[in-house]
């Protein structure tokens with residue numbers, strides 16, 4: 001699990017990933033560009049965490065799966081869409097920056 005410095009005002013962000021996953025890299029890059037710290041769980045070799053991810057994300061089965069707090073927002077393209085629609089910042093920083 002990777003943990004980056006977090007702005008105290010931001011929501012907790014968790015990204016489930018696998019090795020060699022371009023969408024995972026894109027998701028992490030977008031969060032980093034926004035100055036958002038996140039925790040990462042690589043499920044490539046971790047059957048227990050993979051099961052947890054699949055249960056939390058059902059019916060989605062791809063990686064990444066991104067959670068803001070307890071809310072699963074889907075994968076990279078879902079997060080990108082929220083960003084383009086202007087909804088992502090409010091989820092990441094509910095009380096403002």
Ligand SMILES: N[C@@H](CCC(=O)N[C@@H](CS)C(=O)NCC(=O)O)C(=O)O
Pocket residue numbers: 018020021022023024061062063064074075076077078
């Ligand atoms: N639209 C999805 C696409 C995700 C996707 O296709 N991820 C690939 C890995 S980069 C995947 O999970 N493939 C199937 C698998 O690994 O089981 C997103 O943006 O997250």
